[in-house]
Structure formats: C-alpha cells, structure tokens
Amino acid sequence: MRTALNINKLNTVYNKTARYYDFYHRIGTFGLDEKGRNYLIQHLVKENDFILDAGGGTGRSSFLSLKLTRGHAKAVVLDQSELMLEKGREIAKKAGLSDKIEFINADMYSIPFNDNTFDKVISTYSTCPLDNPANAVIEMLRVLKPGGLLGIAHSTNPENKITRWISTKFENLLWKFPRLSLGCRNIELVSDIQKLNVSIETNKTIGFIPFYFKILIIRKP
Numbered sequence: 001m002r003t004a005l006n007i008n009k010l011n012t013v014y015n016k017t018a019r020y021y022d023f024y025h026r027i028g029t030f031g032l033d034e035k036g037r038n039y040l041i042q043h044l045v046k047e048n049d050f051i052l053d054a055g056g057g058t059g060r061s062s063f064l065s066l067k068l069t070r071g072h073a074k075a076v077v078l079d080q081s082e083l084m085l086e087k088g089r090e091i092a093k094k095a096g097l098s099d100k101i102e103f104i105n106a107d108m109y110s111i112p113f114n115d116n117t118f119d120k121v122i123s124t125y126s127t128c129p130l131d132n133p134a135n136a137v138i139e140m141l142r143v144l145k146p147g148g149l150l151g152i153a154h155s156t157n158p159e160n161k162i163t164r165w166i167s168t169k170f171e172n173l174l175w176k177f178p179r180l181s182l183g184c185r186n187i188e189l190v191s192d193i194q195k196l197n198v199s200i201e202t203n204k205t206i207g208f209i210p211f212y213f214k215i216l217i218i219r220k221p
C-alpha cells in the first residue's frame with residue numbers, strides 16, 4: 001500500500017476539486033463509483049434510519065439514501081473539507097433537503113458523536129485516502145448502534161496477477177497528479193476487520209481494468 005497524502009495536502013486537493021468533484025469522480029470511474037454506492041445503499045438503508053456518511057464529501061451517498069427512503073431517513077455528512085461540505089449544502093438546499101441532511105466539518109478518526117448513535121454508517125471511497133484506514137473503521141464502529149451495519153466501498157487491487165499489474169501501473173501514473181488521483185490509494189482492509197469482533201456480511205469486488213472497488217458490509221454485534 002502506498003503512503004497516503006498528508007492531511008493538509010488532502011484538504012487542498014478536495015477544496016480545489018469540490019466544485020466539480022461529483023462529475024469528475026463519475027466520469028473518472030466510468031460510473032463504477034455510483035454502482036458501488038447504489039449497491040451499498042440498497043443493501044443497508046431502511047426507512048427512518050439515522051445515517052452517518054463518514055468522509056461523505058458532497059453527500060452523494062446521503063442523497064441516494066434519502067431518495068431510496070423517499071425522505072424517510074436522516075443523514076449526517078461528516079468531512080474534513082469545508083468546500084466539499086459547502087457544495088453538499090448547496091445541493092441539499094436546491095433539493096429542499098436541508099432539514100434531512102446535516103453537514104459537519106470533522107475528522108473520521110475522531111467522530112464527534114457518542115457511542116452507539118447511528119443505525120447505519122456509510123463510507124464510500126473515504127477510507128482509501130486515509131493513512132490509517134483500519135483506525136477509522138474502529139471509530140465508525142464505535143458510533144454505530146449494536147446490530148447496525150457499516151457499509152464501505154474503497155479502491156482495491158484485483159486478485160488476478162495480470163490485471164493487478166495493469167491496475168498498479170495506472171495507479172502509479174495517477175498518483176503523480178493528486179488532483180486526478182484525489183489521494184485515493186488501492187487498499188486492503190479485510191484482514192484488519194477480521195481481527196475485530198464483527199461479522200463481514202458482504203465482501204465483493206466490482207470493477208474492470210484499471211478500477212476495482214471492494215464493497216464490504218459489516219455488522220456490529
């Protein structure tokens with residue numbers, strides 16, 4: 001796993017890309033990002049859920065959750081980039097959803113909520129830029145209610161040696177341009193999660209050369 005960008009660099013990257021992030025991420029991943037979000041949300045979110053969208057950026061996963069529940073859910077989008085959050089607030093205002101989604105500037109390593117607060121926690125593509133994604137998983141599980149589900153989508157390496165080689169070459173190239181890579185690395189989290197007292201209910205990989213995303217659904221006992 002390559003070394004993550006430092007927090008200041010990461011913030012600069014996201015503040016600079018906030019205006020066009022949703023469009024860029026969609027085009028840049030050939031729509032695979034939305035496929036991952038939709039899979040997670042359809043398998044996780046239920047009406048009246050209180051949801052934490054950790055590293056939620058512009059709130060795309062929260063907007064999809066509200067759409068699925070026809071507005072019968074509430075979400076908190078937590079992110080460290082103020083301009084990503086600002087863009088999300090604008091989208092919520094235009095959609096008349098400001099009373100359903102709150103946008104807060106905070107750190108995924110230190111979530112400002114009590115233990116056992118949320119019915120569901122979602123992290124779509126927000127663990128891959130972190131320097132210690134396993135610690136963020138522990139923190140997300142802390143604020144999740146017992147029996148609740150944590151859904152994670154993150155960039156990963158494919159299993160197959162040849163596709164892995166191509167994917168790594170592509171990652172190496174993108175990494176030279178932080179505004180293109182968005183600081184997202186291919187990571188592996190399953191072995192760390194297996195050490196925790198949780199059950200992994202879904203563990204699948206979606207994608208094609210050169211993008212692969214791991215989709216995980218984890219239940220807190």
Ligand SMILES: C[S@@+](CC[C@H](N)C(=O)[O-])C[C@H]1O[C@@H](n2cnc3c(N)ncnc32)[C@H](O)[C@@H]1O
Pocket residue numbers: 010011014025037054055056057058059060061078079080081084106107108109123124125126129130182184
């Ligand atoms: C690739 S974006 C994903 C945004 C959104 N979840 C989505 O599905 O499009 C990664 C997000 O993680 C945020 N992030 C990175 N490190 C963070 C941290 N330590 N605490 C909170 N947010 C963080 C970034 O600011 C960025 O908005």
